[in-house]
Amino acid sequence: MTDLTVEDAAQLFVNPSSYTDETTLEAALALLREKAPVVRVEHPSYRPFWAVTKYADIIEVLRNHELWLNEPRSILQTIELDDALDAMRDTGVGLRNLVHIDGACHRALRTIGAEWFRPKVMRSLKHRIDELAAHYVDFMAQTGPECEFVGDVATAYPGYVILSLLGLAESDFPRLIGWTQELFGLDDDERRRGQRSEDAVAVMADFVEYFRALIAERRTNPTGDIASAIANARIDGELLSDMEVVSYYQVIASAGHDTTKAVIAGGLLALIENPGELERLRGDLTLMPTAVEEIIRWSTPVKTFVRTASRDTVIRGVSIGAGESVCLSYPSANRNGDVFTEPSRFDVGPEPNRHLGFGSGVHFCLGAALARMEVDTFSSQLIPRLTAIEVVGEPKFSPTTFVGGLKHLPLRYAMC
Ligand code: HEM
Numbered sequence: 001m002t003d004l005t006v007e008d009a010a011q012l013f014v015n016p017s018s019y020t021d022e023t024t025l026e027a028a029l030a031l032l033r034e035k036a037p038v039v040r041v042e043h044p045s046y047r048p049f050w051a052v053t054k055y056a057d058i059i060e061v062l063r064n065h066e067l068w069l070n071e072p073r074s075i076l077q078t079i080e081l082d083d084a085l086d087a088m089r090d091t092g093v094g095l096r097n098l099v100h101i102d103g104a105c106h107r108a109l110r111t112i113g114a115e116w117f118r119p120k121v122m123r124s125l126k127h128r129i130d131e132l133a134a135h136y137v138d139f140m141a142q143t144g145p146e147c148e149f150v151g152d153v154a155t156a157y158p159g160y161v162i163l164s165l166l167g168l169a170e171s172d173f174p175r176l177i178g179w180t181q182e183l184f185g186l187d188d189d190e191r192r193r194g195q196r197s198e199d200a201v202a203v204m205a206d207f208v209e210y211f212r213a214l215i216a217e218r219r220t221n222p223t224g225d226i227a228s229a230i231a232n233a234r235i236d237g238e239l240l241s242d243m244e245v246v247s248y249y250q251v252i253a254s255a256g257h258d259t260t261k262a263v264i265a266g267g268l269l270a271l272i273e274n275p276g277e278l279e280r281l282r283g284d285l286t287l288m289p290t291a292v293e294e295i296i297r298w299s300t301p302v303k304t305f306v307r308t309a310s311r312d313t314v315i316r317g318v319s320i321g322a323g324e325s326v327c328l329s330y331p332s333a334n335r336n337g338d339v340f341t342e343p344s345r346f347d348v349g350p351e352p353n354r355h356l357g358f359g360s361g362v363h364f365c366l367g368a369a370l371a372r373m374e375v376d377t378f379s380s381q382l383i384p385r386l387t388a389i390e391v392v393g394e395p396k397f398s399p400t401t402f403v404g405g406l407k408h409l410p411l412r413y414a415m416c
Contacts, residue, residue: 004028006036013076013327014043016187016399019303026344029053029332032247038318041327045078049306049325050318051334055339055356057315060265061307061326062361065102066325068307070363074099076304076327076401081186084197085204093208093243097251099305099363109240112233113248116226119369126373128164131377132157137385140371146392149409150265155181158260158374162253165370167216167225175210176253179203184258187399190407207253211246217306256367259301260374262405266299267375268382269409272389274346281348282383285382297355298346300331301405305359327376330356352371389413 009028012018018025032039037054052058063066073082088094098110115121136157140147147153159177163170182203185191193199194353215231222228229246233240240248271278281291308325320326333356335343358365365371393410 002038004031006031006039006124010036010039010041010051011043013041013049013304013329013401014046014141016401019401019404020397020399022397023385025331026335029329029335033332033336034323037196038315038320038326044078046076047073047079047082047325049076049314049327051327052315053329053336054316055333055336056402058328058330058356059360061315061328062356062363065362067283067310067313069102069310070100070106072305073306073308073325078184078197081200082199084201084259088201088204093205095204095207095211095250096243097247097249098366099255108235108240109244109248110362110366112166112230112235112240113252113366115225116229117366117369120370121371125161125164125370126377129161130381131375131376132160132164133374133381136378137381140344140382140413141385144413144415146410146412149268150261151405151408151409154261154265154268154406154409157264157378158257161257161260161370161374165225165256166225166227166249168227174211175206177257180254180257183207183254184400184403185398187401188404188407191398205249207244207250208243211249212242213303214249214285215242215245252367256370258403258405260371262301262403263296263299263371263375264378265406265409266301267295268344268389268411269395269406270298271383271389272294273390274413277346277348278383278389281379282386285380285384287348288376288380289372290351290353292372293353293355294346294348294350295375295379296357296371297334297340297353299405300334300357302330302356302357302359302403304329304402305363330359387414387416 009031014027032053035055039051040048041051042048085094089096098106136153140153148403159173163173181191182193186200193203214227217230218228222232227249231245281287304327306325306327309320309322311322313320337343339354390412392412395406396408398404398407
């Protein structure tokens with residue numbers, strides 16, 4: 001690692017496998033924070049961009065939403081995929097959701113969903129979340145002493161929460177969650193549908209077809225869930241277009257799944273690797289809220305988002321022209337020693353914990369209260385019942401440039 005150059009380190013952003021080796025990743029991000037906190041990245045498959053790795057710069061960009069726009073590109077993806085998705089939008093069936101939109105239009109759309117994600121409304125889902133958490137904790141007890149935690153538990157639990165939130169039939173789980181896995185697994189041979197950008201477009205098309213049918217149903221027979229509220233919402237007296245509704249459903253379904261799955265699995269691995277912290281939490285479950293925040297900081301499943309400068313500007317002395325993009329590194333912000341006293345120590349009790357795992361500013365994660373409740377509920381049920389737990393194979397992380405985390409976590413355990 002001592003030979004790593006800034007140029008090599010900067011390439012991590014365009015190399016999905018960077019996120020499969022946390023030790024090397026952290027060394028590269030630490031080098032960039034120290035030597036080149038705003039660094040230009042060029043690669044033939046990607047439009048050039050500036051990678052930003054320091055917490056203070058990232059939060060400044062996220063909060064200054066008039067200077068830094070989500071349009072035209074908010075996600076780091078290859079030129080080929082960008083172009084294919086743009087072409088899909090040009091035909092009128094492209095997805096354009098909250099993360100792609102700025103200004104008044106974003107505000108109006110976000111307000112529709114925000115009502116439903118307020119902690120008070122989330123509490124009405126609590127009973128269902130308790131039930132699902134109990135089901136998967138019992139499942140672990142019954143099928144133990146071993147399981148592949150990601151495939152057997154961490155994938156299904158948040159998946160069924162999303163189905164309940166949207167008011168969808170449980171029988172739709174394989175389809176909906178399968179597409180989400182394919183969408184976030186575009187860089188992963190084990191998960192993607194195929195190698196070509198047309199395969200990614202085909203996944204989007206599946207979402208569109210499925211959700212279009214749902215809109216028609218919810219407009220005819222509203223069922224009092226968030227899917228009905230979005231289908232029947234009006235802005236300036238007009239119903240949203242079908243593609244606006246489909247895009248809304250799609251962002252809820254996909255943003256809420258892989259992220260939460262990665263946090264639940266990443267949190268359990270962190271507790272196993274830090275047995276003192278596991279014991280501390282087991283001995284005092286009132287620490288759960290701070291433990292949940294630390295688990296989110298530690299696992300940071302959203303690796304990057306992109307913003308584009310609306311005018312010439314400067315970050316940390318580096319000039320950035322209007323129309324140029326910055327790629328914000330959330331894992332780097334969450335390990336930045338300027339903000340966290342001991343960033344490489346997993347500690348279930350720190351307060352405050354100003355991590356950027358949910359972002360910041362006007363695009364702050366809409367589902368944060370739900371995600372916190374899911375992680376808290378599951379951990380509160382599992383941890384008191386665990387009497388022993390160990391990892392019995394190599395934990396594997398998914399290759400990605402966007403959202404990811406553990407994809408295999410083989411465990412052996414004893415439960416009461
Ligand atoms: C621990 C799990 C989760 C993490 C770490 C996470 C993280 C994030 C991050 C980093 C952003 C972008 C923030 C920014 O641009 O500053 C975001 C946006 C978003 N998240 Fe989450 N998320 C999680 C769970 C969820 C859940 C459960 C849902 C809904 C079911 C959800 C829905 C959304 C939506 C709709 C947006 C777009 C908001 C906007 O652009 O206005 N997320 N999330």
